[in-house]
Amino acid sequence: MSLADQVLAVNDDLPIRTNKPVHSGKVRSVYWLTEEDSQRLIKEKGYDVAPNAPLAIMVISDRISAFDCIWHGEGGLKGVPGKGAALNAISNHWFDLFKKNGLADSHILDIPHPLVWIVQKAKPIMIEAICRKYITGSMWRAYSKGERDFCGIELPEGLEKDKQLPDLLMTPSTKGILKGIPGVPEADDVNISRSNIEENYAAFNFSSADDIAVYETLLKQGFNVISNALADVDQIFVDTKFEFGYVTDASGREKLIYMDEVGTPDSSRIWDQQAYLQGSIVENSKEGFRQFLLNHFPDPDILLNKERMPEREALARDNALPLDALMSVSNTYTAIAEKVTGRPITLSDNPKQEIIDILGAHYGLID
Template sequence: MSLADQVLAVNDDLPIRTDKPVHSGKVRSVYWLTEADSRRLIKEKGYNVQPDAPLAIMVISDRISAFDCIWHGEEGMKGVPGKGAALNAISNHWFKLFRENGLADSHILDIPHPFVWIVQKAKPIKIEAICRQYITGSMWRAYANGEREFCGINVPEGLEKDQKLPELLITPSTKGILEGIPDVPAVDDVNISRKNIEDNYAAFNFSSVDDIARYETLLKDGFGVISNALAKLDQIFVDTKFEFGYVTDAQGNDKLIYMDEVGTPDSSRIWEGAAYREGKIVENSKEDFRQLLLNHFPDPDILLNKDRMDERSALARDNALPQEVLMQVSKVYTSIAEKITGKKITLSENPKAEIINILRDEYDLID
């Protein structure tokens, strides 16, 4: 069996029973279950949701995206072996830790397979909730160009690249293009201040102005839980993105929950502690892959300049990366997952067939 066979690249063609179009993102595909199947599973499995709550099957893939493009390798490798299982395992671990620490639930109700979550429909907060403990990446680039105000927060002079910030910073940005919000440009991923959110909380899908403080608390406390756990492994939690939404539980209580993924190498920067103390940065996150791409192509501006998106898409489409590049990325993802969870990430021989069998035999969701 070739490595390419062990990669789940296409995840939107599973024969899961649904009466809605499959929503396929950069990495995950979402299958909304029929109303009858949602009601049946809620009853059979005792999920803590309303009896008529819409449920979905969320299937992760091994695809890798960077700079808003999907990348592929030589010899038919359409993704990174072990990446999907590693991401899910890490998120599952942190979501469980959040619950144990009394923070909040997540959108996940059940985990039938390492690639699969059964989730409840949530009303998403339209914010990419970003927390930063160190100055690096886009924030450092802006700081080096003279910017000192980030999302309404003033940052002191004299900071150096990759140093720890005086305090944990919340630097939110928009999720999707939001029209008609004063002082917020209608473009995806634009930085916003707390005042922007307070003045227009309903436009960002907050139920009340008080929930802004609640989301900030969940963000900071969640960051703290992960940061402390990683510190015990001599790993540094540099920065991360969380997403939040509202759901209603079986008793009719509306609650703010964590959703999407948390504390993964895709959504966070994680550095090796020992290397950092020696003045070096060793990434245990997707940033390593981004840097690799920037070094691999002769004109890195194509990857950094949003005005050159057509050229960037062509670059990703027309260039198969060397297989060793994708295997190096695989090692980063699986190694950090195994460190965090204490469990081995095993490559499935045929992940698609496994998923279909489980969803057929244990959940009766395959036509």
């Protein structure tokens, strides 16, 4: 069994019964179930959702994206062994912890396989909800050049790189390209202020202005639950991105929930606490891979400059990265997942066939 066989690189070609196009993101693919299959599963499995809620199968891959490109390695390696299973395991662990702490639900209804979620359709809030406890990365780069206003929040003078911020900061940005919102550029991932959201709450998909405070509470609560749990395993939760949406439960009540992944090395920065106390930064997140790429290529500006996207895409397409670089990412992801969950991450010998077998035998979803 070669390493390449154990990597689920292509996840949009499974024979899952669907009558809609498969939506494939950078890492996950979404198969919308037919109305008949959705309603059958809701009844059979007793999911707490509206009887006519659309359901989907979400299959994670082991692909690795950074700087808006998908990267590959030598030896035909099209992803990072164990990465998908590690991401799902971490998210599942945090969602369970949120439930135990009385926080909101997530869009996940069932976990048939380590690489698969069954989810309900949610109406997404069009905001990348970013929370920061330390000043680092892009925020530090902007601050060091004299910027003090971040998403309408004025930062004080005298902050130091990689140090804790005076308060937990919420610095939201747009999710996708939103049109016709005064003061908000029509581009993906643009920083926005709370007043932008308040003045145009419906354009961001909020059902009411009051729900802005609900989303902020859920963001802070989620951050603090994960931060405290990571501190227990000697890790620092530096910053993260959450996504939220609305669903309707079985009783017809609309509620705001957590969507997508939470607290993973893909969506967060996580630092080793012991190393930090000794004055060095050890990244237990994708940030380490980003730094590798910046050092690996002679002209890092290609990776940082959005105007050089065609060159960047060519770099990702034409360069097989050293095997040890991708295995280093694999070790980082599986190690942090095992620390967080307390359970080993095991690699499937043939992940695609396993998924097909389970979804066929137990869910009746394979044609």
